[in-house]
Amino acid sequence: MGLARASGRNLVAKLDMLVEGTDVPGGMGYRNAARKAVAMCVSDFAAKGVRPGSFMISLGLRRGTSMRQVRELGMGLRDAEREWGVALIGGDTNEAKELVIDCAMLGFADGIVPRSGAKPGDAIVVTGPFGFEPAGLRILEKRAKAEKRFASEAVRRVFRPTPNLEAGVALAPFLSASMDSSDGLSRSLHTIARASGVGLEVESLPAGEGVREFAKQNSLPLRELVLEGGEEYAIVATLARSKLPHARRALSRAGATLKLIGRVAGVPGSVVMVSGEERQEIRDAGWTHLG
Amino acid sequence: MGLARASGRNLVAKLDMLVEGTDVPGGMGYRNAARKAVAMCVSDFAAKGVRPGSFMISLGLRRGTSMRQVRELGMGLRDAEREWGVALIGGDTNEAKELVIDCAMLGFADGIVPRSGAKPGDAIVVTGPFGFEPAGLRILEKRAKAEKRFASEAVRRVFRPTPNLEAGVALAPFLSASMDSSDGLSRSLHTIARASGVGLEVESLPAGEGVREFAKQNSLPLRELVLEGGEEYAIVATLARSKLPHARRALSRAGATLKLIGRVAGVPGSVVMVSGEERQEIRDAGWTHLG
Numbered sequence: 001m002g003l004a005r006a007s008g009r010n011l012v013a014k015l016d017m018l019v020e021g022t023d024v025p026g027g028m029g030y031r032n033a034a035r036k037a038v039a040m041c042v043s044d045f046a047a048k049g050v051r052p053g054s055f056m057i058s059l060g061l062r063r064g065t066s067m068r069q070v071r072e073l074g075m076g077l078r079d080a081e082r083e084w085g086v087a088l089i090g091g092d093t094n095e096a097k098e099l100v101i102d103c104a105m106l107g108f109a110d111g112i113v114p115r116s117g118a119k120p121g122d123a124i125v126v127t128g129p130f131g132f133e134p135a136g137l138r139i140l141e142k143r144a145k146a147e148k149r150f151a152s153e154a155v156r157r158v159f160r161p162t163p164n165l166e167a168g169v170a171l172a173p174f175l176s177a178s179m180d181s182s183d184g185l186s187r188s189l190h191t192i193a194r195a196s197g198v199g200l201e202v203e204s205l206p207a208g209e210g211v212r213e214f215a216k217q218n219s220l221p222l223r224e225l226v227l228e229g230g231e232e233y234a235i236v237a238t239l240a241r242s243k244l245p246h247a248r249r250a251l252s253r254a255g256a257t258l259k260l261i262g263r264v265a266g267v268p269g270s271v272v273m274v275s276g277e278e279r280q281e282i283r284d285a286g287w288t289h290l291g
Numbered sequence: 292m293g294l295a296r297a298s299g300r301n302l303v304a305k306l307d308m309l310v311e312g313t314d315v316p317g318g319m320g321y322r323n324a325a326r327k328a329v330a331m332c333v334s335d336f337a338a339k340g341v342r343p344g345s346f347m348i349s350l351g352l353r354r355g356t357s358m359r360q361v362r363e364l365g366m367g368l369r370d371a372e373r374e375w376g377v378a379l380i381g382g383d384t385n386e387a388k389e390l391v392i393d394c395a396m397l398g399f400a401d402g403i404v405p406r407s408g409a410k411p412g413d414a415i416v417v418t419g420p421f422g423f424e425p426a427g428l429r430i431l432e433k434r435a436k437a438e439k440r441f442a443s444e445a446v447r448r449v450f451r452p453t454p455n456l457e458a459g460v461a462l463a464p465f466l467s468a469s470m471d472s473s474d475g476l477s478r479s480l481h482t483i484a485r486a487s488g489v490g491l492e493v494e495s496l497p498a499g500e501g502v503r504e505f506a507k508q509n510s511l512p513l514r515e516l517v518l519e520g521g522e523e524y525a526i527v528a529t530l531a532r533s534k535l536p537h538a539r540r541a542l543s544r545a546g547a548t549l550k551l552i553g554r555v556a557g558v559p560g561s562v563v564m565v566s567g568e569e570r571q572e573i574r575d576a577g578w579t580h581l582g
Contacts, residue, residue, distance in 0.1 A: 002304040006297045006399060013293040013380065015395050017349035019387045058308035058349075058393045089304065096310045097388040102349045104306050104395035108297060 002089030004054045008108030012050045016040040020099035025140050025158060030069045032159045034076025034101055035083075040182060041105035042084050043163035043233040047180040049172020051165065052107035054089040055080075060096025073101075084165050118177040118196035118238035122264040125247070127167050127235040127256055129208030130185050131215075131222075132157045134229025144218040150210040163233040167256035171235065174247040178237035184230035189271045190284035192238065199266025201274045202282060206259045223273070228285040238264055293380030295345045299399030303341045307331040311390035316431050316449060321360045323450045325367025325392055326374075331473060332396035333375045334454035334524040338471040340463020342456065343398035345380040346371075351387025364392075375456050409468040409487035409529035413555040416538070418458050418526040418547055420499030421476050422506075422513075423448045425520025435509040441501040454524040458547035462526065465538040469528035475521035480562045481575035483529065490557025492565045493573060497550045514564070519576040529555055 018024065018037040028036075038055060045052045057077060061070070077088055086105070136154030138144035146154065163180065172178075177196050181188045185206075193200045205226045215222040239247055244260070251258050266272060271282045309315065309328040319327075329346060336343045348368060352361070368379055377396070427445030429435035437445065454471065463469075468487055472479045476497075484491045496517045506513040530538055535551070542549050557563060562573045 002302075002306075003403070004302040004304065006300055006302050009297055011293075011295040011297050011302060011397060011399075013295065013345075013347060013395065013397060015293075015347040015349045015381060015383050015393070017351060017383050017385045017391070017393060019351055019385045019391075021388060022386055054304075056304060056306040056395065058306045060308060060310055060391060090306060092306050092308050092393075094308045094310045095313055096391065097312060100308070100310075100351060100387065100391055100393075102306070102308060102383075102391075102393040104304065104347065106302060106304060106397075112294070 002054060002056050004089055004106060006108060009110050010108065012045070012048065012107045012109050012112060014041045014044045014105045015102065016044070017100065017102040024099065025137060027140055028159050030072035031076040031079070033099065034073040035079045036161055037101035037103045038077065038080035039161045039163055039233065041103045042165055043180040043182055045105060045107060046163045046165045046168025047178050047235045048112040049168055049175070050107045050109040050112055051169050052084070052086050052105045054087045055103055055105040056089060057091040058102040059091065059093045060100030061093065062098060063095055113172050113175045113178045115177055115179050115192050115195035118192055118198045118264050120198060120264050121241065122176055122238040123241050123244055123260055124200055124202065124262040124264065125237050125239065125258045125260055126206045127164060127171070127251070127258060128232060130206050130232050130234070131211035131225040131229060132208045133231035134225050135211060135214050144220070146214050146217065147210070150214055158231065161231065161233045164254070164256050166254040167251055168235055170250040170254040171237065171247055174243040174250065175237045175239050178235055181232045181234045181236050182230060184228050184285065185232070185236060186227040186271070186282050186285050188236035189282065192236065193269055193271050197268045198264045199268055199270040200262060201265045201272055202262040203274050204261050206261050227282060293345065293347050295380055295397060297399060300401050301399065303336070303339065303398045303400050303403060305332045305335045305396045306393065308391065308393040315390065316428060318431055319450050321363035322367040322370070324390065325364040326370045327452055328392035328394045329368065329371035330452045330454055330524065332394045333456055334471040334473055336396060336398060337454045337456045337459025338469050338526045339403040340459055341398045341400040341403055342460055343375070343377050343396045345378045346394055346396040347380060348382040349393040350382065350384045351391030352384065353389060354386055404463050404466045404469045406468055406470050406483050406486035409483055409489045409555050411489060411555050412532065413467055413529040414532050414535055414551055415491055415493065415553040415555065416528050416530065416549045416551055417472070417497045418455060418462070418542070418549060419523060421497050421523050421525070422502035422516040422520060423499045424522035425516050426502060426505050428522070437505050437508065438501070441505055449522065452522065452524045455545070455547050457545040458542055459526055461541040461545040462528065462538055465534040465541065466528045466530050469526055472523045472525045472527050473521060475519050475576065476523070476527060477518040477562070477573050477576050479527035480573065483527065484560055484562050488559045489555050490559055490561040491553060492556045492563055493553040494565050495552050497552050518573060
């Protein structure tokens with residue numbers, strides 16, 4: 001049982017389960033798996049602008065799990081504690097048919113950035129590049145080839161997802177709506193559009209450096225890589241255009257940059273790619289478990 | 292992401308994972324499995340004297356899980372909400388190789404009853420009968436036979452564990468140490484003895500009605516059934532003898548009874564069964580995952 005000092009008017013809590021079969025790509029060790037389970041929760045807190053204080057971990061361990069693997073899990077949790085300034089306050093260990101790491105993260109705040117606050121005329125922004133992670137997964141599964149430096153960056157991002165908590169906390173006061181992008185950019189855009197009852201027009205794809213070349217080299221549609229991959233752990237948000245310069249300044253102090261990718265406009269609930277005169281629907285094609 | 296109003300000086304949080312392979316006996320449906328996952332957390336809150344406010348659920352569902360099963364899980368969570376007055380505030384759904392239900396339960400309190408406060412001379416008490424659940428498991432696995440009425444009660448207790456939250460809250464102000472008994476009475480006694488640095492002398496076994504006969508009928512050692520079974524979800528506690536009458540009164544108002552089973556005495560860390568002149572060590576033999 002965990003205890004944490006209450007501070008702030010509301011408890012903010014998030015539960016996210018990492019399951020070996022779907023969330024742990026081949027080659028990812030137990031240390032990075034444990035760190036990733038915590039990162040998945042931190043990512044949500046970052047998008048909501050809340051600094052988490054503590055977390056708990058439920059482990060499902062396969063029969064035959066070695067002491068070395070248990071130690072690696074411990075190191076991954078320790079990595080997370082240091083990296084994001086959170087404290088592990090409790091947990092539970094069980095036997096299971098595959099590795100399961102469930103993370104419950106807790107924080108206090110007076111309020112959080114909703115998904116439902118986007119307003120017509122707002123800018124759409126993201127805090128990170130997209131496409132590296134889906135490229136990295138394809139490289140790991142040997143379904144794609146890539147230039148060595150790009151491959152190493154893409155795979156590193158898959159193994160060590162790094163939500164930027166400081167950026168999220170710095171950005172939050174300026175945002176009208178936001179969510180993280182762990183299920184893919186298109187899923188985040190559609191969720192915000194639906195929750196806010198607005199249309200979203202995307203004018204530029206926030207492709208990471210080298211993602212365009214990777215797509216070409218492997219005959220993959222760039223748009224799918226950038227919009228439909230998932231695992232990116234960046235923040236997708238909307239804010240009043242007047243607040244854009246302030247948000248940029250706050251974010252640069254947190255060591256991050258804001259990329260403007262479009263604006264809130266169009267038919268409520270719609271998400272479209274606009275380039276010149278051309279308008280093309282962006283489908284809601286993020287990662288769906290059991291879909 | 293869940294939000295709950297903060298109240299009380301400390302956040303109390305508990306994470307407990309139910310895994311199909313070890314925690315869901317054959318014949319237990321999805322509705323009872325979901326309810327049990329919440330009961331496991333409620334049991335801890337009851338032992339600590341804290342009324343929980345909310346909970347989150349992470350689900351790992353097997354590929355091929357039917358809509359009927361998903362609805363049953365929902366009904367079990369609804370049962371738990373009603374039964375213990377807690378609100379489901381969030382969760383996560385995943386694909387897994389077996390059913391996994393992880394429950395994170397949250398509450399606020401100024402303090403909790405520790406495991407470490409037992410003092411020499413204190414009385415040792417329990418809030419429920421022991422032995423029904425291990426008997427029920429044996430009956431379900433067709434490893435034991437039983438009189439029909441006993442069997443039905445024992446199996447019902449396995450399928451619908453019912454921690455008494457009201458009893459726990461009523462009792463807490465009088466206790467020096469306590470914990471729940473879901474891993475077995477001997478495990479709880481040893482944990483309290485170690486944490487408090489005291490010895491425990493058990494003078495009477497809190498066997499449920501009919502457990503003695505069941506043991507005899509199946510040639511099972513009564514002591515093992517009562518001490519080493521687990522899954523009982525009662526409270527094992529110590530308190531000053533002078534507080535016993537007050538604790539009994541408070542508990543009877545909550546519709547429960549207190550059974551005195553022994554006293555805090557003897558070599559620190561030891562747990563012994565005392566009957567007349569005879570003293571026999573009680574081994575620490577509760578349920579251990581991966582043990």
